[in-house]
Each structure stands twice: as C-alpha cells, then as structure tokens.
Amino acid sequence: MDLYASMFSSQLETRPFARNMIGTFAELVRGTGNLRVADVGCGPGHLTAMLHDLGLDAFGLDLSPAMVDHARRAHPVLRFDEARMEALPVEDAALGGVLAHYSMIHTPPGELPALLAEQVRVLAPGGLLLVSLFGTEGPEPVRFDHKVTPAYSWPADRFAELLAGAGLVTFARLLHDPATERGFLDTHLLARRP
Numbered sequence: 588m589d590l591y592a593s594m595f596s597s598q599l600e601t602r603p604f605a606r607n608m609i610g611t612f613a614e615l616v617r618g619t620g621n622l623r624v625a626d627v628g629c630g631p632g633h634l635t636a637m638l639h640d641l642g643l644d645a646f647g648l649d650l651s652p653a654m655v656d657h658a659r660r661a662h663p664v665l666r667f668d669e670a671r672m673e674a675l676p677v678e679d680a681a682l683g684g685v686l687a688h689y690s691m692i693h694t695p696p697g698e699l700p701a702l703l704a705e706q707v708r709v710l711a712p713g714g715l716l717l718v719s720l721f722g723t724e725g726p727e728p729v730r731f732d733h734k735v736t737p738a739y740s741w742p743a744d745r746f747a748e749l750l751a752g753a754g755l756v757t758f759a760r761l762l763h764d765p766a767t768e769r770g771f772l773d774t775h776l777l778a779r780r781p
C-alpha cells in the first residue's frame with residue numbers, strides 16, 4: 588500500500604491545473620468565513636496538507652486504514668480519520684468546504700446521488716465542493732480498470748447534473764488535456780451549496 592500511496596503523494600501536487608483549482612477553492616472557502624474543510628478520500632494526505640498551508644482548518648478522511656496511517660505519519664500535526672464518504676463523521680452544515688480529489692472515481696454511478704447528498708449534508712449554506720475526476724466526451728460515464736479497482740470517467744455535464752440533483756450549483760468547470768496515459772480529460776467541478 589505504500590507504493591499506492593507514494594504514486595499519489597508525488598504526482599498530483601505538482602499538476603498546475605489541479606493546484607490552481609484547489610487554490611481557488613481555498614480562497615473561496617476563506618471568503619465564507621468558515622475555514623473547516625474535509626478532504627474526503629484523502630489518500631496519503633498531501634492535499635489535506637496543501638489546504639492547511641492555504642490557511643484552512645483541514646482534516647482528512649479515507650476508508651483505507653493503510654492510507655490513514657500513511658497520512659498520519661506523513662503529516663503528524665494534521666487530523667486524519669478512517670471513514671467512508673457515504674457516512675461522514677461530521678455534524679450537519681458544519682463545513683466551509685469539501686474536497687473530493689479523484690476520490691469519487693470508484694463510486695458506481697447509481698450510488699453517486701446518495702454519496703453527493705452526504706457531502707451536501709455536512710456543508711454549511713454557501714459552502715463549497717470541489718470534485719476532480721476523469722472526464723470523457725461521450726454522453727455516458729465509462730467504466731474502466733484503474734490500478735487496483737474499477738473506476739468511472741464522466742461527461743462534465745452529466746456529473747454537473749448529479750451535483751444539481753443534490754442541491755448544488757456548479758459555477759466553475761476546468762477541463763484540460765490528459766495528465767494520464769489513458770487519455771481521459773482531467774475534470775474539475777466547483778460547486779456551491781446555496
């Protein structure tokens with residue numbers, strides 16, 4: 588699992604588009620006045636640390652005990668807990684933001700409405716959700732094998748519809764040419780709870 592963790596901790600923080608979307612997300616969250624932010628599916632915790640460095644009260648959650656252990660050892664001053672995104676250990680309307688960076692890619696499409704509703708539950712009014720995922724230009728999500736488990740790539744419009752169905756307003760989208768050899772567009776959707 589350390590190998591899996593190291594794959595993520597070295598690559599994503601150096602990708603300029605992702606880094607800039609996270610910077611924009613952090614700035615907007617700071618503007619809400621509620622600095623508490625969850626990095627859901629945080630993996631090795633490097634983006635939780637980035638959010639902390641951007642002035643947020645960030646904590647990480649991941650279903651994988653090995654990832655949580657890795658994150659705690661790499662970032663001992665930050666809080667990481669083992670939890671599923673489907674059942675967040677967070678009170679209603681408590682957070683200024685939720686970051687889901689390539690952590691919803693494994694969720695089967697039929698389970699996403701409930702998963703997104705859970706993220707909305709913990710967001711305060713005005714709170715922000717940044718979802719990053721693999722994009723596709725076709726009309727439907729595409730299932731593919733991703734490293735250790737199946738994943739899905741999404742048309743940005745379809746995912747934005749799911750966000751709308753959960754009660755969020757998607758107000759910024761960034762699609763850019765693939766950072767992966769598979770050729771999927773990298774897609775970042777920034778949404779707000781009204």
Ligand SMILES: C[S@@+](CC[C@H](N)C(=O)[O-])C[C@H]1O[C@@H](n2cnc3c(N)ncnc32)[C@H](O)[C@@H]1O
Nearest residue numbers: 595628629630649650651670671672688689690
């Ligand atoms: C592709 S990694 C991304 C990790 C990190 N967000 C990053 O960008 O480097 C996906 C992570 O999401 C976690 N994950 C997937 N489904 C989850 C769920 N339902 N609840 C909590 N964590 C989940 C996995 O354990 C894994 O650590």
